[in-house]
Amino acid sequence: MVKLLIVEDEPLVQIGIRSMVNWSDYGIEICDSAKDGIQGLASIEKYSPKIVITDIKMPQMDGLEMMKVCRERSKKLPVFIVLTSYEEFSLLKEAMKYQIVDYLIKIELNKEDLIEAVKKALEMVQEVQNLEYPDIATSIQSNQSFYDKFFIKLLLNLFESEHQKRMQANELNLDFQADCYVVCHNEIVEYSPMWEEEDKNRLLNLYSSTIQMIREMTKKLISCYVVSLDTKHFSVIFSLSKEQEVHHKLLLSKVLSQTYAMVHNYFNVNIRTSFGRPCHSPHHIPEAYQDARQIFALVTDTTPILFYENLSEDTSSNYIFNMSLFRQDIIKAFEEFDTATLTNIFSQISDIFKNQQAYYLQAVDAASNILYLAISHLPNGEETVSAIFSEDPTGYRSLYKQTNVEQIIQWMFKLHKGLCQVLTEHRKNYKNHIVNNVKKYIDSHIEEKLTLTDVSSVFGISPNYLSQLFKKYNDMGFSDYITNNKIAKAKVLMAQGSLKLYEIADKLGFESSFYFSKVFKKVEGCSPRDYLQIKLKY
Template identity: 45%
Template sequence: MIKLLIADDEPLVLAGMKSMLPWNRLGLEICGTAQNGQQALELIRQYRPEIVITDIKMPVMTGLELAQHCRAEFGDLPLFIMLTSFEEFSYVREAMHHGAIEYIVKLELTPQSLEMTVRKAMEMVAKIQNKASSGAPAASLQLFRDKFFTRLCNNMFENREQFCRQHEDLGLQFDAERYVAASCSITNVKDISAQQQLTLCSSTVSMVQDILKKLCTCQVTILDARHFNIVFWMTAEQAYDLEFQNHLLQTASDTASRYFSVRLLCGIGTPVEDPFLIAQSVYSARCVLAAATEAQPVLNAQQDLADQNALFDFSAYRLRLTKAFEELDGTVLEQTISDIIDSLEGHPSRHIQALDAATNLLYMSLSLLPEGETLLSNIFADHPDGYRSLYKYVSTHQCCEWMRQLRDGLCQNLKSQRKSYKKQVVENVEAYIRQNIRKRLTLNEVAAAFNFSPNYLSQLFAKYAARGFVDTITSEKIAAAKVMLAEHDMKIYEVAEALGYESAFYFSRVFKKETGISPREYIQNTSK
């Protein structure tokens, strides 16, 4: 049973709320009521409710102050639903910044609207509790999904097979008739700190996603503190219905403006039938986003197909870049980035292609290099916004200059750390193997965890490790097996199962090949 607390300084409102719904049948228990914020805080400390419905304006401590205090003291729970009057709407915006999930206008309160809001809160409570009980895996899955969509939107998959394998592993379904991407920029942001910008972006994107998912299946991916992409799953009819698409993004823009006093500029891309080609829709969305204004915040690429340039073919350079990053080969990296710059410089109309290329280079640098964030911050330390200054550039020349600075900084760093880095990579992989020794690890899985190709990781072990990749896993598993057999008094079949072997018989064969004696003989020797 989920516990609910109701706080309002009007006794009639409290009585009405308590009797408005069959709370027990909804799975809710009213653990208390309060007539001011301080009293509510004391009851929250005593009963730890998961949901609080509170008036914004109350004596002693306001509902807004109550939400702020609870967020700092208790974290994600309780969730707050705010009761408000029309004239208090400015307070609602601030409440949303402090974790309030919804508001209810008192004059519009009905049993139906209250039940709908409370059910939404109950669903969010369940998600938070599931996340807390499952720990890191749920968060890690979302991180991997975000990373997947970042690569998809930037045309970063090496081939279709890699795309299919990863979306299947992540449980992502691409079963729509068409896919349409939107590229969005958050504007009208007040002068706040970088951390506050990130918080504002996260809150804005979260609310936009909640609103849009009620209208159309979508995935929202944050790019930085002011930019994010949306990929929509659409029917063939929706994909060419410009009014429907513009309504989606206009709704998102209006919501962001209402709750967070920011504006969204949105570019909607052309539809694609093949999900592997979503990058093409993203590209066309970014092209029209560059022309969006506050007067016309939502633009659709389908309205101006004639002026679109060809998609920048980053795949022509991606394999060379990936190998250069993996091997820390500054020479190849320098030449490849120089080739990209040469193909773009001198063409003012290719600003979007130049920005697209620079964004791809930025993503690869951050994801493929150890301490990539620190390294890029140092390279662009002379820029007020660091490497994120890229997103302010409005010309091909500026983007090319940014890529030159990136190239020179990376090459200088890579040449100085090439050998030591490869040894460190091997040590990191060995540590990963020990941490996951109970799993059935394969070369493909471990390579994917470190963003390497299987062949490259195998070569690293052959050159810089004491043993090959497979032999390393075998050695670590047998070392773990010895501890289990000698110190934990486990049976042979239990050890085999714990370490991911298909049978005790096969485990015994591997153990004897590695140590010269069988597991049973090892147990007898250690018990003497």
């Protein structure tokens, strides 16, 4: 049995991790639990666990320091799965140095994500034990999930704001300084249908190996990033110079033809590829990707690589279903748990394809877009969507088994029905849940400068929506809540007597002691000095 250690200062989270999974089914035993990094190091020395699930922020010694000590002791094991309350990319970036497997957000933690992370950890443990240079291999693999999540959000235009996108790109050291970007959508084809029915693991291994070879080969030939999408599809974002842009079709055709020939020789699979129009800003990458997806219906065995520019305007427009017209409304419906709007959108999309029965691949594309949006924007999205299709052996991926437009519309109807049930059940509770977690976040970061934009980006929702939620589900607005909490903290610091007023003002992020005094008087009805004098009398 592989030993697993839990390092987490919240008892309920410890209990949840212990009970969420039948660990023996995966050859794992929980050897111990610890409430901080100091106890965690002691347990690591005592039990030698191969996997550690650890929180980042804890008293005494945090998870980052604990991982750092482990690596400084030249320990390549255990491998770490990191827990965090929010997507704090600055901390996660630091954690990457210590060969973490994955990170899990506590408020979104579910069984499926936990199992997926643990499976990655088991694979990494095996690599560390078997490979001659495991530290290099695991570092590459652990970083992959962070970059994949970022690029999937970029391709599908799922960032709430340019600020959020820039912030996460900076944390991942992505500068986006290329002169030109070209995006392609790809599908792995011609695998044996028997594999899907008789051996899912063999199909998944085939897909994983194919993607890995493509990733390794293309990066040697040209600057690019390969993004895994699902069990049959992936995307490639190419970064080109001005010189490369001039002959980009010839260059990219040569790179992919060479790569795909090698992949076919190894795995006996073929790849179909469609390219969107070149763009000169990362801001337009989602549009380029949409181009690629829209013309994919025209890719054939005889024309396995297709460029958008090679099509006439009439031809390309005949195959375009513009999902971007619905995207923001779908996201808003998910955020506001609005079943009426969601029903209207599904009806419009279904009507479009009922009248265009020949648009099979575009119907798949539309359904895929809605699926990705649901997984990305709903609480526990992956688990929620999986539950809707739990009766099907292949789950929500049964979409790719549908053979005509009518079947896809039926699949969408099932997704719609399930989503409406979920939205109805969670409408009020989840909104309260968001506000409560935002308040907890503010309370724990009260000494920092907190803005509506920054806090909303942490929770993956729009600033306007967070502001509306606060007004509706709290007794005061967002800014007033922060101000009142800062003043409450100031009163605690003043009572302790170890800091001067200007030091307290600086510590709590006020622009000046004068502004601090002005805000304090507005909240408390007296200046900080008057407050101290009154306090001293009693």
